[in-house]
Amino acid sequence: MWRRASSTILRRFSTSVRRHPKDEGDWLYSSEWWGSSDDGHTVLRSTSGKGNGVVAVHAHPSSRPSKTDWSKMEKWLQRRYEEVHPRYDDGGNLKVLGYQWRVLRFNDVTRQSTVKVMAAYQENKPGSVYLMQQPHCLAVPYVKSMVSAGLTTLASCNYDIISTLQGKKNMHILCIGHGGGSLPLFLASKIQGAIVHVVEIDPLVISASIRAMGFPAFSFMTQSGDRASAKPDVINEVMWKGIHERLYLYEADAEEFINNSTNLYDMVFIDAYDGDDIFPHKLWDPDLPFLKALSTRLHPKHGTVVVNLHSDSDVLNHDGSFPSAAEQILPMGKYVSQVCRAYKDVLVGTGGSCEDKAGSGSGLAFTVAAPWTCNTSMVVCRGFGVDSEYINLDSVVSTLISKSLELEYVMDLPFSCLEYVKRGVVLVE
Numbered sequence: 263m264w265r266r267a268s269s270t271i272l273r274r275f276s277t278s279v280r281r282h283p284k285d286e287g288d289w290l291y292s293s294e295w296w297g298s299s300d301d302g303h304t305v306l307r308s309t310s311g312k313g314n315g316v317v318a319v320h321a322h323p324s325s326r327p328s329k330t331d332w333s334k335m336e337k338w339l340q341r342r343y344e345e346v347h348p349r350y351d352d353g354g355n356l357k358v359l360g361y362q363w364r365v366l367r368f369n370d371v372t373r374q375s376t377v378k379v380m381a382a383y384q385e386n387k388p389g390s391v392y393l394m395q396q397p398h399c400l401a402v403p404y405v406k407s408m409v410s411a412g413l414t415t416l417a418s419c420n421y422d423i424i425s426t427l428q429g430k431k432n433m434h435i436l437c438i439g440h441g442g443g444s445l446p447l448f449l450a451s452k453i454q455g456a457i458v459h460v461v462e463i464d465p466l467v468i469s470a471s472i473r474a475m476g477f478p479a480f481s482f483m484t485q486s487g488d489r490a491s492a493k494p495d496v497i498n499e500v501m502w503k504g505i506h507e508r509l510y511l512y513e514a515d516a517e518e519f520i521n522n523s524t525n526l527y528d529m530v531f532i533d534a535y536d537g538d539d540i541f542p543h544k545l546w547d548p549d550l551p552f553l554k555a556l557s558t559r560l561h562p563k564h565g566t567v568v569v570n571l572h573s574d575s576d577v578l579n580h581d582g583s584f585p586s587a588a589e590q591i592l593p594m595g596k597y598v599s600q601v602c603r604a605y606k607d608v609l610v611g612t613g614g615s616c617e618d619k620a621g622s623g624s625g626l627a628f629t630v631a632a633p634w635t636c637n638t639s640m641v642v643c644r645g646f647g648v649d650s651e652y653i654n655l656d657s658v659v660s661t662l663i664s665k666s667l668e669l670e671y672v673m674d675l676p677f678s679c680l681e682y683v684k685r686g687v688v689l690v691e
Contacts, residue, residue, distance in 0.1 A: 283398075283674060283675075283676045284326075284676060285399075285676035285677050286324075286326045286327065286378060286396065286398070286399045286676070287378065287399040287400045287401040287406075287676070287677075288677070289403060289633075289634055291324075291325065291326065291401070292401070292634075294322055294323065294324060294325060294363055295322045295363035295365050295376055295401070296373075297322075301320075301322060302320040302321050302322040302363075302365070303320065303321055304318055304319070304320055304321075305319050305320070305321050305364070305474045306318060306319040306470050306473065306474040307319075308466055310368075310464055310466045310467075310537065311464075311465075311466070312463055312464040312465075312466070313464075313536050313537055313538075314368050314369075314464050314466070314467065314536055314537035315368050315369040315537035315538075316368070316369050316370060316537075317366070317367075317368060317464070317466045317467060317470055318366075318367050318370060319364055319365065319366055319367075319470050319474040319475060320364070320365045320367065321362045321363070321364055321365075322362060322363040322364075322365065323360075323362060323363075324360075324361040324362055324363050324378055326361070327361065332358040335358050335380065335382075336356060336357060336358055339356040339382065339500060339501075340355065340356065342500045342501070342503075343356065343500050346496070346499045346500050346503055347496060347499070347500075355384065355385040355386075356382045356383070356384055356385075356392075356497075356500070357382060357383055357384075357385060358380060358381070358382050359381040359382060359383055359391065360380075360381055361378060361379065361380050361381070361396075362378070362379055362381070363376060363377070363378055363379075363401070364376070364377050364378075364379050364442065364474060364475045364476070366441055366442045366467070366470060366471070366475065368536075368537040368539075369537055372535070372537070372539050373402075374441045374442070374467075374535070375402070375441030375442030375443075375444060375471075375475070376401040376402050376442070376444070377395050377396070377399070377401070377442040377443070377444045377475050377476065378395070378396040378399040378401065379393045379394065379395050379396065379475060379476040380393070380394045380396060380476070381393055382394065384497075392497050392501070393474075393475070393476035394476050394501045395442070395443065395444070395447055395475055395476035395477055396476075397444075397447045397448055397450070397451035397452075397505070398448070398451065398452075398676060399444075399676075400444055400445075400448055400677070401444070402444075402635070403632050403633050403634050403635050403637075403682075404570055404632040404635050404637035404639065405444060405445055405448075405533075406632075406677055406682050407630060407631075407632035407633075407637070407639040407682040408445065408531055408533070408568045408570055408639050409445070409448065409449070409682075410666060410669075410677075410679040410681075410682035410683050411568060411630045411639045411641050411662075411682065411683050412529060412531065412566055412568035412639075412641060413529075413669055413673075413679075414662050414665045414666045414669055414679055414683050415566050415568075415641050415643045415646060415662065415665075416528065416529060416564060416566045416643070417665045417668070417669055418643075418646055418661050418662065418665050419563070419564035419566070419643065419644075419645035419646055420564070420645070421528070421564045421645075423669070423672075424672060425455065426453055426454070426455035426456065427452075427453055427454060427455070427672060427673060428454060428455070429454030429455045430455065431455050432455045432456075432457050433453055433455050433456050433457070433528050433529065434457050434459075434525060434526065434527045434528050434529075435449055435456055435457065435458045435459070435527065435528065435529045435530070435531070436458075436459045436460075436461070436525070436527045436529070436530045436531070436559075437449075437458060437459070437460045437461070437530075437531045437532075437533075438461050438516045438530065438531070438532045438533070438534050438545075439461075439462065439516075439532060439533040439534035439535070440460050440461075440462035440467055440468060440471060440511065441467065441471070441533065442470075442471050442475040442477065443460070443471045443475065443477035443511075445531060445533070446458045446460045446509060446511075447477065447478070447505075447509070450505050450508050450509050451505050452673055452675075453673075454504075456508060457508050457510075458508060458509050458510065459510045459512065459525065459527075460481070460509065460510065460511045460512065461512050461514050461515075461516050461519045462511065462512070462513060462514075463513070463514065463515050463516065464513075465513050468482065468511060468513055477511075478494075478498060478501075478502045478505065478506035478509060479491065479494070479498060480494040480498050480502065480506040480507075480509075481506050481509035481510060481511040482511045482513075483510050483511060483512050483513075485513075494506065516534065516545060516552065517544055517545075517550075517551060517552045517555070520552060520555040520556055520559055521551065521555050523559055525559060526559060526560075526561055527559055527560060527561065527565065528561050528564065528565065528566070529565075529566050529567075529568070530556065530559075530560065530565075530566070530567045530568070531567075531568050531569075532545065532567065532568070532569045532570065533569075533570040535570075539572075541571065541572075541597065541601070546597070546600070546601040546604050546605065547604065548604040548607060548608050553604060553605065553608040553609070554608060556608075556609070557608055557609050560609060560644065561644070562644060563644065563645050564643070564644060564645040565609075565643070565644045565645075566641065566642070566643045566644070567605065567609060567641070567642045567643075568639055568640070568641050569601070569605065569639070569640045569642075570637055570638075570639060571598050571601060571602075571629075571637065571638045571639075571640055572598070572636055572637060572638070598638065601640070602627060602629060602640050602690045603690065605627060605640065605642045606626075606627035606642055606690050609625070609627075609642045609644070610625030610626065610627065610642060610643070610644055611625070625642070625643055625644040625645060625646060626642075626643060626646050626653055626658065626689065626690075627640065627641065627642040627643070627689070627690035628640075628641055628658065628687055628688060628689050628690060629641070629686070629687070629688045629690065630682065630683055630685060630686065630687055630688075631685045631686035632682070632685070633681065633682070633685060639682075640690075646658070646661075655687070655689050658687065658689065659684070659687050662683045662684075662687070663680060663683065663684060666678075666679035666680045666682075666683045667679070667680060
């Protein structure tokens with residue numbers, strides 16, 4: 263049922279190296295925030311009414327960027343202030359207070375999200391503090407895996423990703439599960455044509471991301487579908503203009519949101535674990551409404567869904583070994599096979615074709631192992647291999663690797679897509 267890629271293709275491309283911008287979210291900095299909650303200080307703590315237990319945000323000092331680089335950000339903020347409000351003079355000189363890691367935890371154990379924030383203040387308002395999440399910084403490897411595998415797959419479907427990067431064409435993206443908001447913020451900041459809808463069931467998580475993790479407040483939507491704030495304040499405009507207008511953060515149940523939606527999405531990212539670190543049954547059971555509704559909202563030609571799952575014994579490690587005992591006892595572990603098959607069967611069909619749902623084309627599903635963490639990115643795509651009579655694993659891996667190299671170049675990514683699409687690729691049959 264599960265097939266692994268040959269090592270020949272991987273070795274052929276492993277020598278491809280390019281110079282990347284500095285990656286402030288590189289795993290080598292994980293020691294600064296990976297420790298227990300006692301290593302930092304608590305900036306928010308409250309009990310969820312939506313089954314997530316105790317929701318807390320912990321702050322940890324960040325070593326990057328160093329203080330010598332702060333002046334660059336201050337100059338950027340000043341230029342933005344003058345661009346956004348050229349005739350507005352109210353203490354526009356913004357100074358950097360520092361940078362921190364902010365970690366969202368459920369029940370003081372599960373790390374749900376890690377972001378980097380910059381704190382700034384206005385010179386004539388020394389008591390003011392403004393948080394800006396750093397959109398270019400993805401700290402957790404599985405999030406980089408989701409981005410790399412998802413966008414690389416979409417680019418493999420003859421999708422005009424260059425036009426979306428330049429803002430000449432819109433890419434409609436849905437993120438189910440918000441956390442601190444690093445994934446939707448990264449997508450909106452890197453892809454000028456991205457229109458990103460975010461669905462989060464827990465209002466406390468939304469509040470934590472905005473109040474304590476520097477997510478744009480203007481993105482929050484009311485139950486009626488309008489912006490909670492009719493107009494962003496000056497500082498939000500300075501920090502987020504051009505980005506926050508394309509972010510729409512909804513407090514809603516994912517199933518209800520999909521059922522009531524009329525949008526057609528090019529990409530869907532799903533990362534929705536609860537306070538017990540369990541992926542909700544209703545988000546993957548093929549006999550329940552969610553998957554069937556999602557199928558109708560996914561673009562028929564190239565629609566791509568990426569799901570974060572915990573690894574288990576059904577999927578081998580990228581080196582061919584079996585997972586450790588710790589990996590096998592994760593609550594989600596025993597369901598990984600069922601989840602993958604359910605998504606593939608409903609979204610692209612059991613035979614690998616989505617003709618009955620999309621009218622034409624083909625599709626596939628595969629998993630990729632995320633490095634350093636016990637996570638797997640599952641990708642289900644309509645349209646991959648549309649020009650091929652037969653899809654085999656080596657051709658899939660070869661295409662993904664080729665497209666990943668192109669993608670990281672045109673997007674000027676601070677990390678290598680290749681590192682996140684070559685590990686343990688397994689076709690779901």
